[in-house]
Amino acid sequence: MKILSKDISDDEDDTHPNIDTPSLFRWRHQARVERMEEQKKEKETFKSELTSHQQKIQDMKQKLKEAEEKKALEDLDALKKELKEMEQQETEFRRKEDEIKQAQKEYMDAFNDELNGFKERIRTRAKQKIEEAIKEHEEEERQKRLGPGGLDPVEVFESLPDVMKDCFEKKDIEMLKKVVVEMPKEDAEYHIKRCVDSGLWVPGGAEGEGEEGAEEEGAKEEGEGKEKDEIYEEVK
Secondary structure, three states: OOOOHHHOOOOHHHOOOOOOHHHHHHHHHHHHHHHHHHHHHHHHHHHHHHHHHHHHHHHHHHHHHHHHHHOOHHHHHHHHHHHHHHHHHHHHHHHHHHHHHHHHHHHHHHHHHHHHHHHHHHHHHHHHHHHHHHHHHHHHHHHHHOOOOOOOHHHHHHHOOHHHHHHHHHOOHHHHHHHHHHOOHHHHHHHHHHHHHHOOOOOOOHHHOOHHHHHHHHHHHOOOOOHHHHHHHHHO
């Protein structure tokens, strides 16, 4: 059984979720290729038949000419009648030839549309693959960056007030202390807590020795106050 492309839907949205869509596209493409091969054979057969028919017309015209020269009236009438029928058949051949050309154009247009669609799907899928790889890489890098509290230091830094960003960019601890003290306590505790959870600020770090370390120790000795207060006091 031959597969005709007209029997296959071109609507990609009609595919069922359980259907292997790439395979379906390949099947459609193969069907069109087979149909084009079939059309090629039909065209070659038709051309051969047309050539043969035209030769018969020429032969008939030659017989008619000879009959006229011989003045064979009975043969002349029969030959004229047969020639007329053959010329009518040639008109039908020409009509069929136009149909074949039109059908070939339609299938070539469909073939090119499918080919261009296939190329576009490849480009789209390649772009999706690249985007997926980039997102996966970014997520892996993000996971590596996460601080002890599970926050991303990049995201936390971007959420900080500009004055606090400036402190971290300059690595100016004294300036950070001043900014924190001047901020509303609730806001300061919120931002410092997020800085600790993301690893932007490390309690008791090398730069926190001295006055910061002493204040942290004093806070612990007062009875392990609330976590936000400890962080706030440590920076302050």
